[in-house]
Each structure stands twice: as C-alpha cells, then as structure tokens.
Amino acid sequence: GAVVSQHPSWVICKSGTSVKIECRSLDFQATTMFWYRQFPKQSLMLMATSNEGSKATYEQGVEKDKFLINHASLTLSTLTVTSAHPEDSSFYICSARDLGATGELFFGEGSRLTVL
C-alpha cells in the first residue's frame, strides 16, 4: 500500500526552541495532508489540513502561529512547532490521501516531541 513517512520519529528540545517535523508521501502524490496530535489515552485530534500551494486550514482552537504548516510540494508537508513549551509535548501524526482515492487515509509513523 501507499507509504507516508515522518521525520524525525522522536525529538527532544529545550523550551523556547522551534521544532520542524516532516511528512512525506513516498509513492504517491497528495495535494492534501493532515496533521494530528494524540494525547495519552485519547483519540487522534485533527489539528490542520495542509494544502499544497496554499495556506493550511486550522481546526478550531489550534493556534496557527504556534503550529506553522508548509506544503511546498505534492509529496512534502512540514509542521513547525514554534517556541515550544512543555505542554506542546505530544505525539504528532500526519496522514495523506492518494489522489483519486476515497475514504482511506495513509498515516505516517508519528513523531514524539518532548519539550524540556
């Protein structure tokens, strides 16, 4: 099946620094990618929709200046957590839907962010 890859898989940073997470579709093109955050024992929470060549669409309650999303190509979206704080520590996951496919999303491996 289609493959979506995230990098890095885990990152530890100091409070106040910015962290970039990459999401790549390896064998298909995706005009739209999605970013999620997962809290312990909770479901995936959709943060934003990343649109190739245009601005991301953020879900209610998600700070767009805090979580910068860039979708520069049909195979790459990046999420930058700016001025990270300990409460930003979480598991971040991206997904993408193959062009023309319906229903099924392919997820990345996830990135564990720990802010000290």
Next chain:
Amino acid sequence: DQQVKQNSPSLSVQEGRISILNCDYTNSMFDYFLWYKKYPAEGPTFLISISSIKDKNEDGRFTVFLNKSAKHLSLHIVPSQPGDSAVYFCAASARGSGGGADGLTFGKGTHLIIQP
C-alpha cells in the same frame, strides 16, 4: 458531542480466542467505516473497511460487521494472536457532509491485549 464511540477503553482476550471490538456512531450520514490498528509510538495503519451498502466484509482473520439500523459496527479477530495486541480505532466517513476536514471521525480507541 462524540459521533463515534468506542465504549470499551480496553479488552483482554486469550490467545486463540475471538476478539470482538465494538463501535457505535450517531451520525446517520456516515456511509463508510474503517478500522485502524496502532502500536505505541507509531502511526495508525489501515486494517479493514466497510461501505454502508454492505453488512459484512472479511479479510483473513479480520471481519467487520455493520448494523446500520443499530448504528453499530464490530471488528472480529479470529483467532487472536499476540501480535494483535494494539489500540484499535474505529473511524467513520460521511462523504460530502459531516466528519472532520480529513473526512474521518475517530473513536477514542480500544486497547486490545492478547494474553498467552
């Protein structure tokens, strides 16, 4: 308001027996349902899906049953194996209306534990 509910946070099943994971939904517009499997610190992987025009879909050891009148679906795993121990997310899609921006609404997940 939770539109997709997985009321059992965890389920313990003996190896070789049948595992039954349940999922209820409230939005009658949902017409496509998916199950995802997630290991710790990894992204979800697609397992099996079912369209609302069917009441059963089978793939190897995995079978999903859909009861539209009861707005209920279940995932059966038989026989259960140790590698099946994971968190299972139920997701629903209402194409053209409802759902999240990614088209999916997730339940909170059920942690399946297969005991030897």
